[in-house]
Amino acid sequence: MKKLALLLSALLLAASFAGCGETPSSSSSAAAGSTVASEESxxxxxxxxxxxxxxFFEPYEYYEGDEVVGIDAEVGxxxxxxxxxxFKISDIDFDSIxxxxxSGKASMGMAGMTVTPEREENVSFTRSYATGIQVVIVPEDSTIASIDDLEGKKIxxxxxxxxxxxxxxxxxxxxxxxxxxxxxxxxxxxxMALLSGKVDCVVIDNEPAKAFVAANEGLKILDTEYANEDYAIAIAKDNTELLEKxxxxxxxxxxxxxxxxxxxxYITSD
Structure with missing residues (x-):
């Protein structure tokens, strides 16, 4: 379990969840009484x-009709x-957050965002507000039984x-x-790539993993954890006043x- 030990030492705690099924495009939602920020300016x-x-990270943020709902939406x-x-939500690609x-187009970032040394070089983080586990999804008949079996596989x-x-x-x-x-x-x-055989497994947070497995026959979650991590709110480094508030x-x-x-x-004891 060398890789698991290394990964666990590199991470803390967190949680996230990717939405499944049909959803509107990423610029047309509102959240928990909020409006959606225009992508233009x-x-x-x-x-x-x-x-x-x-x-697209259920239960932290996902579409319910024309609204963005979820843990992050309500906490924000x-x-x-x-x-x-x-309060407004700007739904953009994860890498653009x-x-x-x-650039000042957003006040803060909330997207089940893990605190990592690399990200701390670019933004500041609040205290953690949620914790969760990264897991591995595989087909039910997969030969992958633990983290150690991921070497040489398509992830x-x-x-x-x-x-x-x-x-x-x-x-x-x-x-x-x-x-x-x-x-x-x-x-x-x-x-979807896993179901079509394009990859051998998917590494994702436990909550979205459970939803994906429930919605798609023939998949399972490995019993062994991939990693634990911390989620916090990202704010511009030069905006110390907003960070404190x-x-x-x-x-x-x-x-x-x-x-x-x-x-x-959004997350039951089950």
Missing amino acids: TTADDNTLIMATNA KAIADKLGME IPAIQ GVQQGTTGDIYCSDSPEKGGYGEDAVTRYNKGSDAV VDKALAELIEDGTVQKIVDK
Whole structure:
């Protein structure tokens, strides 16, 4: 279990979830009483809290009709309410979230985003608000039985996510190398590739994994964990004032039980 030990030492805690089934395109949603930011020239200001996300990560953010709902959507709205700010969601590619924050087109990023040293070089993070587990999805008849069996296999991941970062890392750092990884824009695309035999497994968070397996016959989740990780809110490094305000509001929402109530709404004990 050398790779598992290396990966677990590199990560902390987190959770995420990629939506499946038919969903609207990524620029046409609202969330939990919010409106969706225009893709054209929307810029964050003192009165508007714009949350950049990728709304295909259930139960953290996903489409329900024309709305973006989920844990991140509701926690973000609760923070905005506490700060007396209007709340909007900007649904963009996962890899575009940090650039949007840096350019001022978004106030913060919430997308089941793991705190990693690489990301901390570009943005600041609040305290963690959720935890979860990365797992491996395989076909029911797969010869892959544990993490150790992933070497030499074709691994599907969602581009820019934690699974992508650590799987594509070099073997010396606990990964499997760039050549082993096939990237997809959405977790659901990776699962479709698995079903069609284009990849041998998919590395993704436990909550979306459970939904994908429930929705698609012939798949299962390995019993062994791939890694644990921390999720937090990303904010521009030079926006220390907003970081302090958001972190304080988040701390209060955690303390009064609001965050846990939101998490429990989307993730049951089952």
